[in-house]
Each structure stands twice: as C-alpha cells, then as structure tokens.
Amino acid sequence: MDFAYAVHSQLGDTCVGAKVNGMVVPLRFKLANGDQVEIQRSKAQQPDPMWEAFAVSGKARAAIRRHVRAREREEQAALGASMFEALAARLSTPLSDEAVAAALKRLKLPDRAALLVAIAKGAIEDDAVLDALVPGGPRSKARRSPVAAKGDVISIRGLTPGVAVHLGRCGPVPGDRIVGLRKPGVGIEVHVIDCPRLADADERDEWLDLGWGVDAETHTARIAATVANKPGALAAMTALIAREGANIVNVATRDRDRTHHTYVLDIEVENLAQLMGILAGLRDAPGVLAAERERG
Numbered sequence: 538m539d540f541a542y543a544v545h546s547q548l549g550d551t552c553v554g555a556k557v558n559g560m561v562v563p564l565r566f567k568l569a570n571g572d573q574v575e576i577q578r579s580k581a582q583q584p585d586p587m588w589e590a591f592a593v594s595g596k597a598r599a600a601i602r603r604h605v606r607a608r609e610r611e612e613q614a615a616l617g618a619s620m621f622e623a624l625a626a627r628l629s630t631p632l633s634d635e636a637v638a639a640a641l642k643r644l645k646l647p648d649r650a651a652l653l654v655a656i657a658k659g660a661i662e663d664d665a666v667l668d669a670l671v672p673g674g675p676r677s678k679a680r681r682s683p684v685a686a687k688g689d690v691i692s693i694r695g696l697t698p699g700v701a702v703h704l705g706r707c708g709p710v711p712g713d714r715i716v717g718l719r720k721p722g723v724g725i726e727v728h729v730i731d732c733p734r735l736a737d738a739d740e741r742d743e744w745l746d747l748g749w750g751v752d753a754e755t756h757t758a759r760i761a762a763t764v765a766n767k768p769g770a771l772a773a774m775t776a777l778i779a780r781e782g783a784n785i786v787n788v789a790t791r792d793r794d795r796t797h798h799t800y801v802l803d804i805e806v807e808n809l810a811q812l813m814g815i816l817a818g819l820r821d822a823p824g825v826l827a828a829e830r831e832r833g
Contacts, residue, residue, distance in 0.1 A: 538564040538588060541576045542597040549600055550579040586699050587633065604702065610654055610700035616725065617653030619691045619775070620745070624656070624663055628671055640669035657701065659721040663743070694750025694765065703727070707732035707832040710756045712809025717745035718809040732832060755805045757786060758812050759831040763799045765824035771800065777822055778804060781815045797826055 554577040555562055565700030567575065584604045590599045625632050637649060644661065646652050655661040698704045704716070705728040709715050714730040719739055727747060728735055764770040778785055787803040806812045812830065819828035 539594045539597045546600045551582045552576050553579045553582050609700045612696050613657040614650050614653045616701050617657035620656050643669040657721050677707050690746050690748040692748050692750035708758045710758045711749040715747045717747045719743040757803050759803050761831050762828040763797050763826040766798050770824050
C-alpha cells in the first residue's frame with residue numbers, strides 16, 4: 538500500500554490488492570529490495586480508515602487521513618440533511634431560503650453544509666437550530682422514543698461504518714430493526730432495537746429511527762456455535778458458511794472439553810435473511826449442538 542502511494546496518491550486510494558513476484562499478497566505485505574510489484578486497483582475502491590493502522594510512510598498516512606476526513610464531512614452532510622428535514626417538519630410553516638440564511642448568521646456558521654455537519658455530529662442541539670430558524674415560533678416537541686411515525690425513518694444507505702455512523706457492539710446487519718443514539722460531539726451510534734445497551738443510554742442522547750435503505754453493504758455479525766469435538770468438525774462448519782456466501786473474518790475458541798468445542802465467529806453477511814439461513818443450516822448440521830447469534 539505504501540508503495541502504491543509512493544507511485545501516485547490516486548493509485549494508493551484505489552488499490553485493492555497486489556502481486557509480489559507473481560504471487561497475490563495482502564496490502565500490509567512487507568516488501569524487500571528487488572521485489573517486483575504489481576498493484577491491482579478498482580475505481581470503486583476508497584481508502585479504508587483501518588489502512589492508517591498499518592501504513593508506514595508519512596505520505597500514505599497523510600493521504601489516507603485527508604481522504605477519510607473529506608468522506609467523513611460528505612457523509613455527515615448527507616446524514617445531516619435527512620435530520621434537518623425531520624427538524625423542519627416540526628415547524629408550523631415551510632422554511633424559506635431567507636430563513637435558513639438568517640439562521641446561519643444567528644448560529645455563526647459559514648454555510649448550509651456546516652450546519653448539516655453540526656447537526657449530524659450532535660455539535661448543536663435541535664432546539665438551538667429550531668430557535669435560529671424561527672425564533673420563538675411554535676413547533677412540536679422532540680421525540681426521545683425509538684418509535685417514529687411512518688416516513689420519519691432516516692436512511693443510512695451509503696454511509697461508511699466508523700465514518701459518519703458507528704455500529705454498536707450488538708453487530709447490527711441489514712434487515713435488523715435499528716435505532717440510533719445521537720451522542721453530543723460524537724455522532725450516531727447504531728444499535729439493534731433489542732440491544733441491552735440501549736437501556737443504559739445517557740439521558741442526553743437523542744433517539745433516532747434509522748433504516749438501512751436499499752443496497753446496503755455487507756456488515757459483520759457474530760455467532761457462537763457449539764460442535765462435537767471430532768476431526769473435521771470445524772472445517773465442516775466453515776465450509777457450510779462459505780457455501781452460504783458469507784465470509785469469515787475472525788474465529789476464536791470460547792470453551793472446550795472432551796466432547797464439545799464452542800467457537801465464536803465473526804462473519805460478513807449481506808442481510809439478516811442470509812444470517813438466519815446460516816444459523817438454520819448450522820443447527821441442522823451433524824455434530825452441531827447449538828448455533829446462536831451473539832450481541833457484542
């Protein structure tokens with residue numbers, strides 16, 4: 538990856554893999570003098586925020602941070618636009634461009650984009666925005682319940698986890714009923730509606746009703762499976778997951794004894810239906826005692 542950025546920043550931004558001396562290697566592969574390197578790229582690729590963790594050169598780290606910051610602002614503005622529309626719906630009269638311009642002056646913000654980013658990040662309270670838009674005007678009360686009226690759902694389609702929204706440890710996947718906690722100065726934290734952590738939410742956090750939208754990207758879910766302690770049991774389980782089209786990104790052993798082992802697997806799935814299909818297949822598989830989804 539550092540080599541790609543050394544050649545050209547655009548090559549680094551769009552690299553998806555590499556071949557070294559004719560062999561496919563991961564982006565974090567360490568090069569040696571004399572290696573022949575071929576960078577594989579895709580126009581659809583964008584720098585991953587996690588790249589910075591293994592970037593070596595200052596040029597690569599700076600380019601990654603610059604791109605991620607630009608994407609963060611773009612995604613926060615898109616999220617803020619949806620939230621602004623929900624705020625505007627609480628006013629008794631339609632908003633004019635003049636009213637928005639006057640509100641920006643009252644809030645001491647340079648432009649509309651800055652307002653949208655501030656709303657998404659929770660850097661400015663909703664009441665302050667409403668008062669700036671219509672000083673002293675009538676409006677409906679803010680909702681603090683995760684139950685929203687039809688049409689009030691805010692889509693997180695196209696938003697990158699860890700950039701504009703942060704996925705909770707409950708591991709929400711497309712198809713789950715999700716809500717967001719808008720944390721002041723932090724942003725939106727996404728949780729499954731039955732996540733136990735929601736009960737401990739700070740009173741200052743505002744509830745948002747969220748939806749995945751269409752064509753949501755894959756997300757990581759965690760499952761725990763207890764299988765018979767015999768040769769090939771783990772291989773059979775991972776093969777079943779692969780046949781269902783899911784990718785295993787992490788495996789750990791939780792418990793083991795003479796008869797059974799319990800494995801915890803993080804798998805990338807497209808939606809809830811795919812995850813439920815994998816769990817059903819595991820439960821029907823010979824040698825599998827139990828298979829359940831984990832919440833964090």
